[in-house]
Structures are given as C-alpha cells and as structure tokens.
Amino acid sequence: MQCCRMSTRGTSFVSGGVWGGGSGRRVLCGKSASAWCTGERGRWADAAVRRQRQVVPGGRCWASPRSPLTGRSVHMRAASAGVGGMVSAASLAVQVRRLAALFVDLFPVWCMAASYAALKRPEIFLRSAFFSAPNGVSIGLSLIMLSMGATMTWADVGRCIGWRSEEVAEREPEPVATTTSVMVRRAVLLNLVVCFVVMPLVAYLLASTVMTSPRLLSSLLGTQAKARAGSAATTAAANKALRSSIITGMVLLGSVSGGQASNLCTYIAGGDVALSVAMTTVTTLLVTVALPLVTKLLLGAAVPVDAFKLAASTARVVLAPVAIGVAVNTFVLRTATARMAVRPWLPVIGILATLYTIAAALSPVSATVLSAVGEVPIVLAVIGFHIVGGLLGYYAAKEMPGMRRNELTARTVSIEAMFKSPALSFLLASKHFDGTWVLVPSAISLVVLAPLAAAYSVVLRRMGSSPLSSTLGTAPSLPTMRPFASNPVRRPSVRSDALTVGTKRVRPQPATASPMVAAPPRILHPRVLVFFRGAPNPVTVMKPDLRAFLLKMRKMRGMQVEKIEEI
Template sequence: MRDLTAFPRHVLGFTFQVSIQRKLWTTTQSSFKGTHRLNRISNTIIPRRLNFLVGSPVETNCGVHYFSFLEFFMSSEGSQKKDKRPFFAASFQLYKQLTNRATLLYPIWTLTASLLALFRPSLFNRISSQSISWALSVLMFSVGSTLSLKDFVPVLKSPLPVLLGFIGCYILMPFLSVFISRFCGFHYEYYAGMILLGCVSGGQASNLSTYIAKGDVALSVAMTTISTLASVFMLPTLSKLFLGTVIPISVVELSKSTAEVVLAPILLGMFLHSCFPKLMYVLEPALPLVGVVATMYCVVGALSKVQNLILNSAGVLFLPVMLLHFVGGIAGYYIPKCLGLNEKVCRTLSIETCFKSPALSYVLAIKHFSAFGVRMPSAVSILVLAPLAAFYSVILRFLSVKIEDN
C-alpha cells in the first residue's frame, strides 16, 4: 500500500454527526487543515445519536484506489441508554447466556463437588474453616448485589405469601426438626445439629429451584432476603429456646456471627448496587455464578472434613435430614393451597420452606459448638439438599406443563 502521506489531504479525514433532542447539527472536517462548518439542519425531534465515519485509502494490485469506510455509532432513545454497537452488544449477550447456562447447572456442580469431597477428600485438605466462612460471606454478597429497595415493594403490596414463608421458615421447620429429633431419639449433639439446621434462614439456591419449577421468582428472592436478614434475630432466639437447656448458647455471640457472615455482606452488596449501577449492571449476570462457586467451596470444605463420619452415619442421619426437607416442602405447598393461593405462589412457598441454608448452620456449628457431632446434620443436608431440590423442582416443572396443556 502506498504511503498515506502521498494521498491528497482532502481524502483523509473523518466526519461525525451529533443529534440532540430538538436540533440537529452537523460538523464536518474535510481535511487535516480543512475548515470547520457548523450548520443547523432541522428543528425536529429525533433520538440523540453520535456517528463516526472513518475512511482509509486502499490500493489494489491494479493500481485502483478506493476508500474503505468503517462506521461506529452510539445512540440512546428516551432515558434508556442502550449500547447499539454490534460487537459489544453481541459479546455482552453471549456473556449473559454463558453465565446463565452455567448457573442453571447448579445441581450438577454441587453433586459433583459432593462426590469429590466424599471419595477424594485429600484434594481439599488445605481448605480451612475460616475460608468456608469467607466463602459463605461471598455467597451472601452475591445475593445482596442484585437487590435494591424497590425489590421489597411487592412485599408491601401482597404481604400474605411472605408472612406464610416466614412462618414456614421460623415456626414450622424448627418445630418439625424438634419432632423428628425426638422421634429418632438423637443424642444431644445430633439433636442440637438438627435444631440448628431447622432454625437457619432459607437457602439462596431456592431462587434457582423456583425458576426451574416455574414458580414466582420475584417472590422467592424477596422471601429469601427477608428470612436471611431476619436470621440475625430469629436464629439466636430460637436456638436459645430449643437448645438452652441442652447446650449453653451465647445469644450475643451467635447474633454477632450471623450479622458478620450474613447481614454485612448483603448490605454491602445492596450499597454497591445503589451507588455503582453501571458497574453492577456489567457484573450482575455473573453474580449468581459467583454464588454457585462459593456454594461449591462450602460444600467441598464441609464434607471433606467429616467424610468418614458421614459415610459411617448414613443410616442414622440421612433419612431424618431428608424427611425434614421433604415434609417441610409438602407442608409449604398444601397449607397455602388450602388458603386459596395460586399455583405459582404455592410452589414458591413449598421450595422456600424446604430449602434451608446448611452452609450457614455448618459455619455456626463450628464457631459456637465444641461438640463435633453438632455439624453433622448440616453436612448431611449439604450432601442431600441440592439433588433433592433439583429433583423436586423438575417434577413440578413437568406437572406445570401438564396443567398448562389441560
């Protein structure tokens, strides 16, 4: 290609147009030493737009000269700033699709992590209990980063489903865990672990299970968030009520730990979501996947440390833990059904009731209970909850298809 400086100056340059709300102005630079013209073209209302048209000279083998033009443009309509650049828009769309599909495989990732922790525990020897607590905080942060105050507006408009979910989480499940523990005749360590599991807040993966089951995802997010925030007060109170005569519990220390692990990361995420919306808009598609990775870290860290005890206590704890989640899910579905709530709300309440946060109960068991057996029900719940919830969600999804066809 010939040297660009050999071309006439009037062929090298660029043009751009700026259109504003009421007036369209065109500025043209015809050469590097050329003159500038600013002309008012119209007084019509058109969308705001910024165009760049760049021309570069090209010489063929036959000696023919022509110009290759490349146009870049950005525009916005109304108050919505939409990036119209094809490459960046397509890349961001691909990024959202990949992270969404990876997140939907959450049950598979969790089951794989559980099997690795059970049969190859040596791979995770370096994972400490403190790092599990940090991973749980990252999970809570990923939840809070997708929330804003306006997400709680539907709760004020329709409080009954949220109230039923709160009752299911902090009344039904704790009493159900007490009943199952006493019926099975657990000693004080397993009993305390079951009570702790029944008193913790709902699990964050319930939102994904609700989506798979064709429930009300917005309601699920609101219920999970409210139960998580309320755990700072409800968990110490219920633990003192049910375990105070069995194992000494410091309500203040338990509240402090819950606030550090749960409340602070969620509030930090909400703060960033409100103060840096553009940054969070870019990060938001990946945040659920970050939560999945943090959950997997908690899974392998918890199970690898109690692998021998889990395999040895399979006949003792597996059935009671599964029964706790299963009966909670059934009760969470039929109680709202009897109250006349619609199908989507019933499914959401069912999943929110049966879904607990075993990673949180495991971390709290490590921090506040010296007895090793207290963490065992939580570890078993980590192992069985993800496959059970995934299976339950898929069944509800197929039932939804049949109902819609009929």
C-alpha cells in the same frame, strides 16, 4: 434485491459516516464493498445506517469486481468491516450469556461434584490455605450475600422492612405481581411458624418413627448388639441411647434457622430475593430464643445459643455484604444497560461461592460424613424432611389469606422452609452433646441439601419460563373460570366516563350525553371487573385481554390493583 435507494441527482455514498455525491447512478450496496445498485432512488443500505434511516426498496443490484470510486471504496470496506465486527461481538456476547445460563442450570451437578471431591479427596482442600482458612465458610457465605445484594435496590429493602416513603411510592408504584409490604409481613410471620413450629415437629415425627425403628436400630448397632446379646438390659440401653441421639440430631436440624445459600436458590428460582434476605435475617436473629425453647419442649433439655455472637455473625455475614451489594447496584451500576450486562453473571458468582463453601465445610468432617452417608434409611429420611418442608412452605404460602396466591412469595417461603442451616446444627450438636450419632443428621444434610435445593430451584426456574406459569404469576389474584352453566347473561353494568384515582383523572374517555354502558358478558367471551385502589368504579376487561391490560396499568403512576372479580 431490495437493499438500497438511489438519488436522482447522482450517486449517494457514505465515506466514514458522511454522505457525499457522485456523477453516476451507481452506489455501493450494504451487502459487500463490491455490490452496486441502480434505481430511481437509492441509499447505501448498511446495517448501521438501517438502524437510523428507513430503507425504501426501489433498485436492483449486481456485483462488480472493482469499484470505480477507488478512494471511497476503502472507507466503505472499513465501515462494512466495523459493522461485521460489531455483529460478531454481539453474537459472542449472546453465546457467553447462554453459557452462563447453562452453567446456572447445571447447579445441582456442580454441587454434587464439589461434595464428592470434598468427601473422597479431602486432603486436596485441607492442604490448600485458601480452603482451610478458619473463616473459609464465612467468606463463601459473604460472597453469596454480596452477589444477591447486587440484584436489589433500596426500594426492595424499604419494602421488606415496611418503610416506603410517599415520594418513593409515587415514583415507583408497587407492581401487581410484586410482594407488597403487607404481604412481606405475613410471609415473614408464616416463615417463622414453619421454621420454628412445623419443621421441628416434622423432624421429631420422622426421627421417632422411620429413623428409630427396632429393625433399623439393630442394624445400626451391628456386631455390638450381637456381642451383648446375652444381656437384654445392655441391649435395651444401647438401643435407647442410639434412639435418643438420632432424635436429638434431627430435632436440632429442624429447629435451626434458614441457611444463607437459600437466597441464591431463591434468585435462581425466580423468587423475591429481598424477601428471602429478610426471612433469613429474622430467623437467624430469633433462633437464639426459639432454639432453646423448642429443644426444651421436644427433648427435655434446652440447647443454649450465644445471642451476641450469633447477632454479630449475622451482621458480618448477611447484612454487611447485602448493604454493599445494594450500594454497588445503586451507585456503580446506575444505568439499566450496565445492570443488564452484569445480571447474568451474579448467579454464576453465587454458585462459585457456594461450591467453595461446600468444599470448605465438608473436607474437615469427611470421615464422619462418609460413615453417616452409608446408612441409606437415614439418608432417605433426611431427604424426605427437606422435601416435605419445601412442599409445606409452598402450599401454605399459596393458601394463606391475604397472600393473593402470589407465586413469588410461595417460591420464597418454600425454599426458606426447605433450606435449613446444617452447619449451625452440626456445630451445636458437636458442642453440647456427646456421641457420634447426634452429628449424623446434620452431616447427611450437609451433603444432600445443596444438590437437592439446587435441583429444586432449577425446576422452579424452568417452570417460570413456561407461558402458563408466567401468566399465572402476572395475575395471581385471577380466580379460576367457572363453567358455562354458572355464567348467565346479566343486565348491563354502568360505569363512569373516566377512570379516576382519588381526585386525579387518569384515563379520560370520549364525552357522551349519557354514561357509557358496558355490553352484557357473553358465554364465549367472559369478562372480569378490575378494582383499583381509590377508584370509585371498576373497569370491565375481557378475560383474554387481562394480562395485557395489567401490564399496561403497571406503567401508570398510582395504579394499584386491589382485586379482580369475574362477571
């Protein structure tokens, strides 16, 4: 067995972490307190010692029932027991982290369970002062935003609001795969267009075609339509009123801002949390202007929104918890070890807060929601509305010029477009319109949106763990490989003897009498040109080595990739 080394002068052993000497050529082995070693050179190969001292093999071990070093063996057994305790504690921590990851992966299941419990047994939650508090939903949303703020830094906040000082830029350069400040502004603008232009139109089209077909309206009216069959005018008026109510409810659902729980889904999906918070804040503040305008154009009647109350609620529910979370991440969790220890539990806290919010929001309106969920065509139309919004946001962010096909931005915009705020639309519908059917789309969305968005975020999370997706996310600007026929051998390209950024020499190369000449590209080994911002010449990199090269460049200050071209 190769586990220890012996000293030529005698036995070397550890007693309480101190090296000592003996008269024999035997020493306790690190495997157990009764294993002995011999050899030309040896050392006690305990697991704690192996981390700091290299163990060189050169001895043989055998088991001894009793150690002649009785006084020393007690300390050695204690040291071995301490090492075993550390190993068991480490394995326990790993198992706990795995349980936390499994809990996050089962996020859709927990959402469906909370919705079912709140709808079937609402009295359990209504009798509890913890769930029936007047501000219960606001408290749950604040906890979600607090847990998401703890994953952010002040650099993320500055990047999203467009402020980035020269000192911060020099100390923390923006990575290649990160959403830059310019991309943030474009992504926020794209999200505004999707939220207040595209989604209301999608909702109006679905409501006016699928959800208000004559056959569906007659089935919804039921016995009332049969009782009034003698009067065609009365039946037509009832159909028109029902159709108008459903269209109004869907347009309200499509015109409201994004929900705060979208930030948690963005974090689980591996998106840009800071960008998600910025999008949620901007859409929530602009809904006071956009919602009356959209409802006036599509419905003919403007729905007023109290701008001051909505801004105060946004500051209290979104901005203040995020600021507290960022401060905790900056001043309390100072070291990387502390942040890594806390990070697996932040989505768990957010999921628990989401389940509390679902129970607190659904239990008071369980009767209305249950009557609405029974209409299968309307339920399918609402589910399709959210799915279409997510897909449109994803592909619009991927194909938008200047976005570099960034995977983080695409996931963030997709979840923001999918995750509307049904609680706000339900409140506005109940306050400004009469009738039960106006509440039906928002009530259905309260039930189906949380499990749907949770399942979508978990799917994106699983996609992000695959090698292909991680490679594309690392180099999002890499174009697709062209066929071999369109990849002819070109003349050699000349590059300088050093890679410079501005006036700074970053990566010097061996001095030569003439400039270095890159070998012509080969068909079986295609190459790419990597252009750095401020650098006079590009760098030629083999395509299989591109990812490792970009990861190495991320660690260098001032190195920011501008574009990548295939040779």
